[in-house]
Amino acid sequence: MPPQLPPGVRVHHDHTTSPSPGSKRRSLIATRAFAPGTPIATFSNPLLALPDGATMRTTCNYCLRVGASSSSSSTTDNNKNNSSSGDGSSSSNGTPLRACTACKAAVYCGAACQRAHWRAVHRAECKMFSRVRESAGKEWLPTPAFGGGGGAWALEGNVEGFRADEALWRDFELQAAAAAVYAGLLESEETLEKAREVLCKIQTNAFNRLDADTGLSGIFLDVGLAMVNHSCVPNAFIGFDRRTAVLRAERPIQEGEEITISYIDNALPKSARQEALRLYHFRCDCPRCRDDLDVYEVCQTSPDIPLNSFSLQPDLSKLRSPPVDRSRVSKGEIEAIYNRWQKLDKPKGDDEEEHTNLARARWELCRPLIEAKLWAVEPLPTTILELATCWQTSYKMVVYALPLLCFLCTQCDPFKLVAPFMPARIKSIVAVVKLLAVTGELTASGALATRCSHEGVVGTLAMADQVSMCEALLRLAVHHGSIGAAEDWDVLKQAKSMLEDVESLEGRDQESALVRAWATDPEDPDGAAFFERQVLSPVNSLASFAIEILEATLRGKGLIRK
Numbered sequence: 035m036p037p038q039l040p041p042g043v044r045v046h047h048d049h050t051t052s053p054s055p056g057s058k059r060r061s062l063i064a065t066r067a068f069a070p071g072t073p074i075a076t077f078s079n080p081l082l083a084l085p086d087g088a089t090m091r092t093t094c095n096y097c098l099r100v101g102a103s104s105s106s107s108s109t110t111d112n113n114k115n116n117s118s119s120g121d122g123s124s125s126s127n128g129t130p131l132r133a134c135t136a137c138k139a140a141v142y143c144g145a146a147c148q149r150a151h152w153r154a155v156h157r158a159e160c161k162m163f164s165r166v167r168e169s170a171g172k173e174w175l176p177t178p179a180f181g182g183g184g185g186a187w188a189l190e191g192n193v194e195g196f197r198a199d200e201a202l203w204r205d206f207e208l209q210a211a212a213a214a215v216y217a218g219l220l221e222s223e224e225t226l227e228k229a230r231e232v233l234c235k236i237q238t239n240a241f242n243r244l245d246a247d248t249g250l251s252g253i254f255l256d257v258g259l260a261m262v263n264h265s266c267v268p269n270a271f272i273g274f275d276r277r278t279a280v281l282r283a284e285r286p287i288q289e290g291e292e293i294t295i296s297y298i299d300n301a302l303p304k305s306a307r308q309e310a311l312r313l314y315h316f317r318c319d320c321p322r323c324r325d326d327l328d329v330y331e332v333c334q335t336s337p338d339i340p341l342n343s344f345s346l347q348p349d350l351s352k353l354r355s356p357p358v359d360r361s362r363v364s365k366g367e368i369e370a371i372y373n374r375w376q377k378l379d380k381p382k383g384d385d386e387e388e389h390t391n392l393a394r395a396r397w398e399l400c401r402p403l404i405e406a407k408l409w410a411v412e413p414l415p416t417t418i419l420e421l422a423t424c425w426q427t428s429y430k431m432v433v434y435a436l437p438l439l440c441f442l443c444t445q446c447d448p449f450k451l452v453a454p455f456m457p458a459r460i461k462s463i464v465a466v467v468k469l470l471a472v473t474g475e476l477t478a479s480g481a482l483a484t485r486c487s488h489e490g491v492v493g494t495l496a497m498a499d500q501v502s503m504c505e506a507l508l509r510l511a512v513h514h515g516s517i518g519a520a521e522d523w524d525v526l527k528q529a530k531s532m533l534e535d536v537e538s539l540e541g542r543d544q545e546s547a548l549v550r551a552w553a554t555d556p557e558d559p560d561g562a563a564f565f566e567r568q569v570l571s572p573v574n575s576l577a578s579f580a581i582e583i584l585e586a587t588l589r590g591k592g593l594i595r596k
C-alpha cells in the first residue's frame with residue numbers, strides 16, 4: 035500500500051532505472067505550482083515521533099517539546115479509556131514533565147499529551163516497558179529508538195550499503211539484539227534480520243528534529259515525507275511543529291517538478307557534504323556537486339534574490355554579483371581549511387577563555403577566506419556565529435556580539451540562504467534585536483562606553499535610534515517568520531511579543547508610522563528613506579567594525595579605539 039499523501043504532492047516511481055546504482059527509485063512530485071515560502075504539504079500522522087535517547091527524560095513523549103526534567107513520583111492519570119482533545123497544545127518549554135505511573139519510561143508535559151500518546155502508541159508499549167523495568171529493577175527505562183515497524187510501506191533501507199559499513203553494521207546488530215530482548219521477542223535470526231532492516235529504514239528516512247531554538251527534539255518519520263529526495267540546491271525545506279512536519283517551498287516550484295530538500299548542511303564544502311551524505315548511500319548529482327559551486331555561485335543564480343528587497347541586504351546587485359575575490363583561494367584549499375577546522379578540539383565546558391582559544395585557532399585557519407573576503411564560505415560564518423553566541427551571554431563581551439551579528443545578517447546569511455524567510459536568517463535578526471535591547475539600556479544609562487572600548491561601535495549606537503532599529507528588524511522577522519515558520523515557533527512568538535512592546539512605547543508615533551509605511555510598501559519614499567537612514571545605515575556601520583573587532587580580540591592586540 036502506498037502512503038496516504040496530502041494534496042499537493044504525488045509519488046513518482048522510477049521504473050526504468052530500477053536497480054541501477056544512483057537510481058532514486060521514488061521521488062515526491064508537486065501536483066501544482068508553489069511560490070517560495072508556501073506550504074506544500076503537511077504531514078501530521080507520523081509513523082514514528084520519538085524523543086531521541088539523550089533527551090528522552092527532558093522531552094514530552096507526545097508533543098516533543100523540551101520541558102524541565104521529569105518527576106518519577108508523579109500520579110498522572112493513566113486512564114486507558116479516557117478520551118481527550120489530544121492536541122498536545124500545551125507549551126511544555128520549561129514545564130515540569132511527569133512520568134507515566136505504570137511504566138515510568140514515558141514522560142509528558144500534561145494530561146492532554148499523555149492521553150493523546152496513549153491512544154497513538156503508548157497503550158501498545160506501556161506493559162512492555164513495565165515488564166522490562168521490573169526485570170531490570172530500575173525506576174525508569176529509556177524508550178528504545180526502535181518501534182513502529184517501519185514496514186508499513188516498503189521504505190528505502192539501503193540495507194546492503196549499511197552492511198558494507200562494518201562498524202555501523204556491528205552497532206545495528208547490537209541495537210537489533212537489544213530491541214528484540216526489550217520487546218520480549220525470541221532472538222531468532224529472522225527477528226534480528228527484521229530488526230536490523232527497521233534500523234536501516236529509520237536511519238535512511240527519519241528526521242532528527244533537535245533544535246535548541248524551537249525547543250523541539252526527537253526523531254520523526256512519516257512514510258509520505260520519506261519520499262522526498264535530497265539535493266544540495268533544494269527547492270523545499272521542512273519545519274516541525276510538535277508532531278507535525280510542514281514541507282514548504284524554498285524556491286518557486288512548477289507543477290510536475292520534483293520536490294527536494296537538503297538532508298545536510300548544504301553550505302559545507304563538497305567533500306564535507308559527501309561525508310555527511312555517506313549514510314544515505316548515494317552520490318549527489320545536484321548542480322552544486324556537479325560543478326562544485328560555492329555559496330556565492332549558488333546565490334548568484336537563485337530565483338529568490340528579488341525577495342531580498344525587503345531584507346537587510348536589499349542591494350540585489352550584491353547578491354547577483356557578490357564582491358568576492360575567488361582568485362586568492364582555491365576550492366581545494368577551502369576543503370583543506372574545513373577539514374583542519376573540524377579536527378580542532380572543542381572545549382568540554384563553558385569556560386570563556388577556552389572558547390576564545392578555539393575561536394582564535396579557527397580564525398587563523400580561516401585567514402585565506404578572510405583575505406579573499408569570502409565571508410559566507412564555511413567554516414568562516416560558523417566561526418563568527420559561534421563566537422557571537424558565546425559573547426552574547428558574556429558580561430564583558432556582550433556589546434561586541436552586536437557588530438558580529440550585524441555582519442552575519444548582512445554579509446553571510448543572505449548569501450548562504452537566499453530566501454529571507456529561512457528560519458536561520460530570522461533567528462539572526464531576532465538575536466540582533468535582543469542585543470540592541472541591551473545596548474539601548476546601556477546607552478540610555480550612559481554606561482555603554484564603560485562596557486565597550488570601540489569608539490566606532492559606541493558612536494554609532496549613540497547616534498542611532500535603537501528603538502526604531504528594533505521595530506523595523508522585528509517587522510522583518512515577523513513578516514518573514516510568518517511565511518517560513520510555524521506560528522508556534524518560539525523565535526517568531528518572541529519577535530511578535532517584542533514588536534508589541536516596542537509599538538506600545540509612547541512618544542514614537544512619527545517613527546512608528548514611518549516603519550509601518552516601509553513595512554507595508556518597501557518602495558514608499560519616506561518609509562524607504564527612514565529605513566535606509568535609521569536602520570540599514572547603523573546596521574551596516576556596526577557590521578563594518580566586526581572584522582577589526584575579531585582581529586583585535588583574536589590576534590591578542592586588545593580592542594582598538596577607532
Ligand SMILES: C[S@@+](CC[C@H](N)C(=O)[O-])C[C@H]1O[C@@H](n2cnc3c(N)ncnc32)[C@H](O)[C@@H]1O
Pocket residue numbers: 056057058059060061189190192238239260261262263264265313314315316317318319
Ligand atoms: C528518504 S529516502 C527518499 C526516498 C527514496 N528515493 C525511496 O525511493 O524510498 C532516502 C534515500 O533515497 C535515495 N536518494 C535520496 N536523494 C537522492 C539523490 N539525490 N540521488 C539518488 N538517490 C537519492 C537514497 O537511497 C537515500 O538513502
